[in-house]
Amino acid sequence: MRMKFSEDQDKNFFFSQPHQPFFVLAFINAIVTMVVFLLAYKGYIFLSISPTDFHFYGLTYLVFTPAFLGFLFTTFPKFTSTDAIEKKIYIHIFTILYFGAILFLLGSIVSPFLSSIALLLVFYAHFRGFLILKNMYDTTTMEDKQDIFWILFSMGFGVLSHFLFIVAQIFYMPLMELATEISMYLYLFLLTFSVAQRMVPFFSHCMNDKNTKLLQTVFVLLSFHILLEAIYSNSSFPIDFVLAYVIGRELLRWELPFPNPNPLLWILHISLYWVPLGFFLGGLTNFISLITDIQFLALDTHTLILGFVFTILIGFGTRVTLGHSGNMMQADKWTTYLFYWTQVVVVMRILVSLIAAFGWNIMVLFDISVTAWLLMFIFWAVRFFRVLIAGKKLTP
Template identity: 50%
Template sequence: MKNSYFLSQPHQPFFVLSFINAIIFMLMFMLSYKGVLPFSVDIVNFHAFGLIYLFLTPAFFAFLFTTFPRFLSTPVVLKSLYIKIFILFVLASISFLIGAIFSDLLYKIGMILAGLGFLYSYKTIFDIYKKSTVVNKHDAFWILAGASFGILGIISFIVTPFTNFSVQVSVYLYLFVLAFSVAQRMIPFFSQCRFNKDKNFVKYVVIFLALHVVCELIYTNSSFAVDLILAGYIAKELKRWKLPFPNQNPMLSILHIALFWVPLAFFLSAISNGMELFYDKSFLALDIHSLMLGFLLTVLIGFGTRVTLGHSGNMMFANKLTKFIFIWTQIVVLVRVLVSVVASLGMNFMILFDISITFWLVLFIVWSWKFLKVLTHGKKLN
């Protein structure tokens, strides 16, 4: 076990766990939603907590365990430390999955174990931040700030049933702030873009996000005006970066697309929230799904593929299958957006719903087929 390649770098076991959870959780959600698989817990709570804290969270922390020490010029995260955190997330996933079907107690224990894994992960990156002697910690500060909101979000999920507060804080102030803080630093760097960085950009984004959450907590869907401001503000800043898109390198293009989804997602959020508020339309959480899939899923596939290749000694090259994975990711996003549009028109969306989840499963099965042995055994790709 000590000499296992699978455990030799922090991203490897966490990525494997996250991608397995992505397949199992979504399959169980679909079967439960259709009444095939009986759940002992609320299906929406299962869907939200599972994807936020047992799918995306281990993957993003794995990325930080790999890159955060490089950001801040500190020693790498010790294997003995990240293995303990990995075990906590594995136990959390097992307990959460079994408990969803058979036992409320096991389900709650799974959430608590995920909370412990989260706190342990947070302490790890906080210690890195605290020990660093690097002068410019601006981006690292906002990454840490996003993770701090995650503590509030996961405690809210554990202590209370599924609530608007737990979802809003977890998606907008935790997941998005953390991932966007990384993306706005790394993607321009990978793209060799040279521009005078606005040091207040992320700060203003976080302020507007906080205002979005406050509006939603005061009155559901009332954040449409804030979302429109966010869409315009972020779009204007991205335009200033002059990202080289379209790009001949698919490894960069997928990351650029992830960034472009951010203002588009907030624009869709403004429209859907406004329509729901004033015309009593139902868009099936288009606001959250366009951001979660358009930005977070796309950036995960982009960064995950890049890290998997780069840290295994493989060439940073996208062959035909990798290009298919990148294109398919966008098909997954667009089909889910279409589900919301069809639902808003009062039409039957269940066929599209099944298709959207099937496409999700295809995405992660194909990605795993292509890269799983790279993560577990260091396979060299042609």
């Protein structure tokens, strides 16, 4: 359904809806942080924190978190039947995130002190965003609050993991592994899955009864995964196999109409199919690593985060951008090719891990995978930034 859109755009169109500035910031950060990480990983520049920690923090809290906030600031009022967020409130949070991102990128290169200030700024914005969503949850009069509870709950784990990262980085580094595990599974994955299980069946006109225990079951299993990893690295493989089975069976029960001729739908379906595959590969590689010396260079988390979270981010981000700008809710050839390219990014990163497991030199393939990531975000920006910034109408 095409949304109503005024042709009389004001001069501040860029800030007229929450998702616009936050999406632009997230996509610019996706490009810049990956370039800096590539240069640091290859030894061309030296960072005040490890390249791995920079990579994790940059993607989790400078890319995915602004994208999440932009999406939820736009959709959560609809989910909760509450008033839209005031412009001055979300602009304030955006401004803090903007300066926090700049300070983090500069501080990581030139000054640990600036980097520490940046961590606090970005955390403040993240925490404030969580409180805004919590206020909407607390004031809603809706009776069925299950889905919005899990969205808010997982955002809370994002704040917790963010806090643990800062404590680990500044005071106590052994906390870093726990911060990473919580952020990957109880924040990035659980929040995205909570939204997906609500919206994808609805968009796909799937009429099967809702599994009210699904998110609770997934949360318990994810918690056991984190606990086992805290006890002994790679010991979570049984839980990964169970998660693959539980979520795979649920996706089959939904009877998603795939393959689907509508790219705006099949990109969402593909992202969901990566979930059981990601957990299965995670279980398999963790088991192999447990009984051998073979290491797979984080294949499990990259398959899950890129295959599912990244892919559905592009799908939902494109859908929201089109639907809230007065453009037709349909994917042209350019957009469709971008959706195909998301899978190139995922597959290339999986190949990097597999090559590393064989002990071969990964640098050429690593460069190709990073280039694929950069091209994805650059071409998406070329296509959609003019929509987000100025409300332009797209032509096929």
